[in-house]
Amino acid sequence: MTAATTERTVPDVGCVTLPLPTQRFVGQCGQPTRTAIAEAAAFAVNEAEHARYRWLLGHQAAFCVWRLLADLLRSALAQPDEAQPQVAVAAHLVDAYSVLLLYSGSCSTEIYHSTIRPEMIAAHPAFSGKWSRDYEPLPALIRASRSVLPAQAKELAASAKANQLVHMAIADKLVPQGQSLLRAASGSGPVVTSEVERDLFDQFFLVQRRPVSKGMLIGQLGERLDRIAADLMASPLPEPPWRDTEPVMWLHRNSAGILAEATGWLREVSVGDHAGTKGRTWASSRTSL
Numbered sequence: 001m002t003a004a005t006t007e008r009t010v011p012d013v014g015c016v017t018l019p020l021p022t023q024r025f026v027g028q029c030g031q032p033t034r035t036a037i038a039e040a041a042a043f044a045v046n047e048a049e050h051a052r053y054r055w056l057l058g059h060q061a062a063f064c065v066w067r068l069l070a071d072l073l074r075s076a077l078a079q080p081d082e083a084q085p086q087v088a089v090a091a092h093l094v095d096a097y098s099v100l101l102l103y104s105g106s107c108s109t110e111i112y113h114s115t116i117r118p119e120m121i122a123a124h125p126a127f128s129g130k131w132s133r134d135y136e137p138l139p140a141l142i143r144a145s146r147s148v149l150p151a152q153a154k155e156l157a158a159s160a161k162a163n164q165l166v167h168m169a170i171a172d173k174l175v176p177q178g179q180s181l182l183r184a185a186s187g188s189g190p191v192v193t194s195e196v197e198r199d200l201f202d203q204f205f206l207v208q209r210r211p212v213s214k215g216m217l218i219g220q221l222g223e224r225l226d227r228i229a230a231d232l233m234a235s236p237l238p239e240p241p242w243r244d245t246e247p248v249m250w251l252h253r254n255s256a257g258i259l260a261e262a263t264g265w266l267r268e269v270s271v272g273d274h275a276g277t278k279g280r281t282w283a284s285s286r287t288s289l
Contacts (some may be wrong), residue, residue: 013053014058015206016220018067021133025214043047048115052070054231055116058104061203062097064221065262066134068274069093070111080149087145089265094142094159096262098166099255103228106237107171112174123204129222130203131193149282162247169240218266225263232256 008157019025026220072090074258120127129135142160145153202209240252251258 001157012127013060013251015208015209016063016224017208017212018063018134018217019211020209021067021070021137023211025217026211027213027215047107050235051111051115052119054106054243055104056205057228058100060207061224061228061231062100062104062205063132063134063205063219064224065093065097065100066132066138067217068221069097070134070141071138072139073145076152077141077144083149084152086148087149087156090145091153091155091159092258092261092265094156094163095251095258097252098159098163099258100228100239101163101166101170102240102252103232104256105174107174109174109176116165119203126199127200127204128197129201130191131197133198133202135192149180158247162251165245165248166251173240205216214269222263222266225259225266227255229259229263232259 069090072086072093076086076090107110138161142156146157146160201207237252240248
């Protein structure tokens with residue numbers, strides 16, 4: 001089922017177009033295809049609009065990362081003898097996703113409860129990130145990689161663990177002593193996501209679904225990472241007031257570099273290196289932890 005875009009808009013953020021997780025990319029990778037998108041806006045006088053901008057733009061970038069990450073892990077699992085480069089890139093993409101979480105959730109608790117959370121409740125009282133189509137296959141793929149490729153996936157495991165810490169840290173900050181909307185609405189029973197809920201999630205984050213080329217997806221992600229980098233230059237991530245764990249602090253300290261390296265990887269993919277792994281070295285490394 002394809003989600004239609006609602007009338008809801010966020011200043012300076014357009015729709016992102018993604019294939020369904022079960023759809024392959026169409027055509028060759030080619031050069032990144034960039035969609036028309038406004039330049040980063042100034043938010044100095046409107047904290048609420050800035051929070052909405054970051055919440056939407058950061059999530060849209062994360063959806064693109066998830067799709068590329070899932071493809072990398074499937075490729076690694078299909079050819080375990082040649083998996084090391086793909087798994088190494090996957091670990092750094094998980095770190096990029098963690099930074100996007102820090103970016104998306106960088107607003108104050110007060111702004112989250114006065115702006116972001118009410119909008120999600122208006123979309124659906126149980127609105128949840130668990131409704132994301134693009135994230136749904138990732139936990140199983142990461143578990144399989146750690147099981148089938150234990151030696152190659154050590155850094156991936158560390159990145160995945162750090163990502164969980166970031167999730168908990170942001171939840172502690174934005175919803176202290178509280179529950180997610182999904183848990184508050186459904187209680188403790190099992191929860192099964194419906195196609196209607198997946199469509200609602202896409203609508204909220206301005207996601208359009210249709211087959212696209214890999215170049216188009218890379219272009220959309222690169223565009224958003226460029227805008228996020230510009231935003232962070234003007235308004236750096238605030239010092240985390242949350243769980244003081246070294247993995248989270250490491251991601252915070254290295255956030256600009258991690259996103260810059262992800263952008264560099266996208267350029268390599270776009271010029272013909274299918275996985276972006278030929279001779280790939282990364283400046284940010286967990287060996288410093």
